[in-house]
Amino acid sequence: RADAAILFRLDGEARILRAAAGAGQVSPDLVADLEVPVGRGASGLAAAKERSVWTANLYDDPRVPVPDDVKQRMRQEGLRSVLAVPLLIQSGEVFGALAVFYRSERAFADADVELLSAFGTQASVAIENARSFDHLALKAGHDAALQDFCLRLLEAPDEAAILRDAASVTTALLGADCVGILRHDATADYLRLDAGLGWKPGSVGVATVPPTEWFAGEAFLHRRSVEVADLGREQFANPPLLAAHGIRSGIAVPFGIREQPLGVVVACYRAPHRFSDEESRVLTSLAHQTALALEKVRLYAELQAGLAELKEMQAQLIQADKLTALGTLLSGMAHELNSPLSTIEVSIELMKRQASLPGPVRARLDVVEKECERASQIIRSLLVFARRTPPERRPVDVTDVIRAALTLQAPEFDLNHIRVVTSLDPIPRIWADPHQLQQVLLNLFSNAVHAMKSAHGRGVLTVRSSDAGATVSVAVEDDGPGIPAAHLGRIFDPFFTTKAAGEGTGLGLSLSFGIVESHGGRISAENIAGAGARFTVTLPVVERPEVAEAAPSPVVPATRCARVLVVDDEDQLRKLVTEVVIGLGHQVEETPSGQDAVARLASHDYDVVLLDVRLPDLDGKAIWRRLLVDRPALAARVVFMTGDTMSAETQAFLTEAGRPVLTKPLTIERIQRAVNEALTAPSVHEGART
Ligand SMILES: Nc1ncnc2c1ncn2[C@@H]1O[C@H](COP(=O)(O)OP(=O)(O)OP(=O)(O)O)[C@@H](O)[C@H]1O
Ligand SMILES: [Mg+2]
Known part of the structure; x- marks a missing residue:
C-alpha cells in the first residue's frame, strides 16, 4: 500500500543509480531523470551495503544522508518516508535497488522489510531472466546476420566487395560511428584504411597508421583484440585519424590466415563505450570470416592466373607440334627437290662452259639458272620455316633490329599513310639471330600495314620495347580492325590467311612463331580494346652459350690428281x-x-x-x-x-x-x-x- 515505488538501475562505472521505472503517485518527469549516487539516499545505501535501508523522514535522518537536489524533488512529489532493498542477480552482482515511498512519516516493521526483500528477490530473478532472454535474442540476431554475411562472402567476386560488406555488417551489428578494415602493407610497414564506413571523405583507401602507434596497431602486433573504453583515459595514443573524427572509444580485432597476420577490423565510437563480450565475439567472428573470404579470392585469382598461363603454354605447345609435323614434311620435300635441282644447276653450269654455245641458248640457260636459284631460295626459306636452319646467334641489340626493320619498311609506311610511333626502352643485348628477328618484325609490320590499309587506308603503327629483367619484349600495335575472335586461335597456323589468293601465303606468322620459338621465346596476339591488334614477342635474355666458332674454310686450289x-x-x-x-x-x-x-x-x-x-x-x-x-x-x-x-x-x-x-x-x-x-x-x- 505504498504511495509510490521506483526501480533503480546501477551504472557501475559512474557509480550512480538511475531511475528505470516508477509506479503510484510519482510524476513521469521524476522517473525520467532521477539519479542517486551509490552510498547516498536509501536506495544508494541499499545498493552500496547490499541490505535494506529505510527512513521515516528522508529530509532529516543522519543515518540516511540524501543529496539536496533529490530532497528537493521528493518534496515536490510530497514523499516523506522510504524503504529500499538491493536487487541482486544470481552472480551476486548488484543490479540496482527497489524503493517504496509514503507521503506520511512512517516507521517500517521487520515484516515490511521482509515483504519488500522477498519481492525484490523475485523481481531480480525476473529481471535476470528477461536480461538473459534479451541477450540470447541479441546473440541470435547477430548470428543470423553473421550467417547471412558468410553466405554473401561465398559469392563475393573480389576483395573490394568483401571489404565493403564486412564494413557495413560491422556498422550494423555494433552500431559503431566509424568502422574500418585496415590491412598491413609489409613493404611500408603501416596499416592502411582499405575499407570503412563513417570516415570523412578522403580517408578510406588513403589514411595510414604505423602499427606501433595506436590500439589497432597493438591488436595487429600482438594478435589479440584490444578494447579501449575511453581513449582519454588509457595509455594508447590517439592518432590524428581518430582525433579528426572525435573518436573516444574503440575495439580492434586482428585477422589473418594461418600464421600470417593480414590486418585489423576496428569499430570506433564518439562516446566512451564499455565493450561487452558479445560485441567482441561478433567482431572476432566477422574478422575471421573476412580473412577467409579474402584468402579464397586471392587463391582463386592465383588459380586463374596459373590456368591462363597453362592454357597459353598448351597453345604454344600445340602450335610447336604442328610446326614440327610440317617441318618433317618440308624437310623430306626439300631432300626430294634438292637433288633434281642440283642436277639441273650443275648441268647448266657445265653447259655454259662450252664456248661454242649460241648466244640465245646461253641467254635461255641464264634464265633457267636464275629460276633454279629462285627455287633453291624457296626451299631454303621453307627450311627456315620448318626450323631446320638453326638461328645463327650472336649478341644482338634488339633496338637496332627494330630500327633497321622500320627503316626497311619506311617506303611501305609512307605509301600507305601509316604514321609510326615508337616507345623504345633501353634493353640489354640478347643472344639471337638478328636476321631472323628482323624477319619476324617485318612480318608483323607488313601484316599491320595490310590490316590498317584495308580497314581505313591509313593508320598508326606503334612499336614498344621493354625490359622485364629475365626477358625483353617487343609489342607491335596497329589501329586496324583487330583480329576476329574466331581467328585468334588460328592465325599462327601455317597457311592460315584471310588475304585474297596471291596476296598472302599464310606463312608469315607461323614462320615468325617458329623463329621466336627457336630462340626460346614466345609470340602472342591480342586485340586492343576499341582499336586494332597487338602482337607481343617476348625473348629470354640468355648468356652466350659456350660454342666453338667454325671458321670459314678458304678455297684451296687443287694440287694433284686425286x-x-x-x-x-x-x-x-x-x-x-x-x-x-x-x-x-x-x-x-x-x-x-x-x-x-x-x-x-x-x-x-x-x-x-x-x-x-x-x-x-x-x-x-x-x-x-x-x-x-x-x-x-x-x-x-x-x-x-x-x-x-x-x-x-x-x-x-x-x-x-x-x-x-x-x-x-x-x-x-x-x-x-x-x-x-x-x-x-x-x-x-x-x-x-x-
Ligand atoms: N595486324 C593484324 N590485324 C588483323 N589481322 C591480322 C593481323 N596480322 C595478322 N592477321 C591475320 O592473320 C592472318 C595470318 O597472317 P600471316 O602473316 O601468317 O599470313 P598472311 O599475312 O595472310 O600471309 P603472308 O604473311 O604469308 O603474306 C592474316 O591473313 C590476317 O587474317
Ligand atoms: Mg603476313
Whole structure:
C-alpha cells in the first residue's frame, strides 16, 4: 500500500543509480531523470551495503544522508518516508535497488522489510531472466546476420566487395560511428584504411597508421583484440585519424590466415563505450570470416592466373607440334627437290662452259639458272620455316633490329599513310639471330600495314620495347580492325590467311612463331580494346652459350690428281658430280649403292670420298661408322652430301662426325671447294696403306 515505488538501475562505472521505472503517485518527469549516487539516499545505501535501508523522514535522518537536489524533488512529489532493498542477480552482482515511498512519516516493521526483500528477490530473478532472454535474442540476431554475411562472402567476386560488406555488417551489428578494415602493407610497414564506413571523405583507401602507434596497431602486433573504453583515459595514443573524427572509444580485432597476420577490423565510437563480450565475439567472428573470404579470392585469382598461363603454354605447345609435323614434311620435300635441282644447276653450269654455245641458248640457260636459284631460295626459306636452319646467334641489340626493320619498311609506311610511333626502352643485348628477328618484325609490320590499309587506308603503327629483367619484349600495335575472335586461335597456323589468293601465303606468322620459338621465346596476339591488334614477342635474355666458332674454310686450289669415290643413289646427280670432279683433274669411281661403296672402301684407297647421307641400302652414316673402325684414315677423307639441310638427327650426326658437309643443291664451285678441302686437310695416317 505504498504511495509510490521506483526501480533503480546501477551504472557501475559512474557509480550512480538511475531511475528505470516508477509506479503510484510519482510524476513521469521524476522517473525520467532521477539519479542517486551509490552510498547516498536509501536506495544508494541499499545498493552500496547490499541490505535494506529505510527512513521515516528522508529530509532529516543522519543515518540516511540524501543529496539536496533529490530532497528537493521528493518534496515536490510530497514523499516523506522510504524503504529500499538491493536487487541482486544470481552472480551476486548488484543490479540496482527497489524503493517504496509514503507521503506520511512512517516507521517500517521487520515484516515490511521482509515483504519488500522477498519481492525484490523475485523481481531480480525476473529481471535476470528477461536480461538473459534479451541477450540470447541479441546473440541470435547477430548470428543470423553473421550467417547471412558468410553466405554473401561465398559469392563475393573480389576483395573490394568483401571489404565493403564486412564494413557495413560491422556498422550494423555494433552500431559503431566509424568502422574500418585496415590491412598491413609489409613493404611500408603501416596499416592502411582499405575499407570503412563513417570516415570523412578522403580517408578510406588513403589514411595510414604505423602499427606501433595506436590500439589497432597493438591488436595487429600482438594478435589479440584490444578494447579501449575511453581513449582519454588509457595509455594508447590517439592518432590524428581518430582525433579528426572525435573518436573516444574503440575495439580492434586482428585477422589473418594461418600464421600470417593480414590486418585489423576496428569499430570506433564518439562516446566512451564499455565493450561487452558479445560485441567482441561478433567482431572476432566477422574478422575471421573476412580473412577467409579474402584468402579464397586471392587463391582463386592465383588459380586463374596459373590456368591462363597453362592454357597459353598448351597453345604454344600445340602450335610447336604442328610446326614440327610440317617441318618433317618440308624437310623430306626439300631432300626430294634438292637433288633434281642440283642436277639441273650443275648441268647448266657445265653447259655454259662450252664456248661454242649460241648466244640465245646461253641467254635461255641464264634464265633457267636464275629460276633454279629462285627455287633453291624457296626451299631454303621453307627450311627456315620448318626450323631446320638453326638461328645463327650472336649478341644482338634488339633496338637496332627494330630500327633497321622500320627503316626497311619506311617506303611501305609512307605509301600507305601509316604514321609510326615508337616507345623504345633501353634493353640489354640478347643472344639471337638478328636476321631472323628482323624477319619476324617485318612480318608483323607488313601484316599491320595490310590490316590498317584495308580497314581505313591509313593508320598508326606503334612499336614498344621493354625490359622485364629475365626477358625483353617487343609489342607491335596497329589501329586496324583487330583480329576476329574466331581467328585468334588460328592465325599462327601455317597457311592460315584471310588475304585474297596471291596476296598472302599464310606463312608469315607461323614462320615468325617458329623463329621466336627457336630462340626460346614466345609470340602472342591480342586485340586492343576499341582499336586494332597487338602482337607481343617476348625473348629470354640468355648468356652466350659456350660454342666453338667454325671458321670459314678458304678455297684451296687443287694440287694433284686425286682418287675420288662418289657415292649417291641419284643417278643424274652422281654422274654430274663425277663429271665435275673429273673436270677438276681427278680420277673418279662412282656407285649408287652403300653396300658396293663399303666393298670398294675395304679394298681400295681414296683421297676423297663424297658420300651421300641418305642411301637406300646402307646409308652414309653406317658407312662412316664402319670406316671409323676399319679404316680411320679413309674416314678422315669423307665429305658428306646431304639434301635435307637437315633433320635434327642428321645434324647431330654431322656435328659428331666433324666432317665437311656439301649441302644440296650443289654448284661446281662448292664441289670443287669441298674436294680441295678434303685433300688438304690433315688426315690420320694408316701406315702401309696410305
Ligand atoms: N595486324 C593484324 N590485324 C588483323 N589481322 C591480322 C593481323 N596480322 C595478322 N592477321 C591475320 O592473320 C592472318 C595470318 O597472317 P600471316 O602473316 O601468317 O599470313 P598472311 O599475312 O595472310 O600471309 P603472308 O604473311 O604469308 O603474306 C592474316 O591473313 C590476317 O587474317
Ligand atoms: Mg603476313
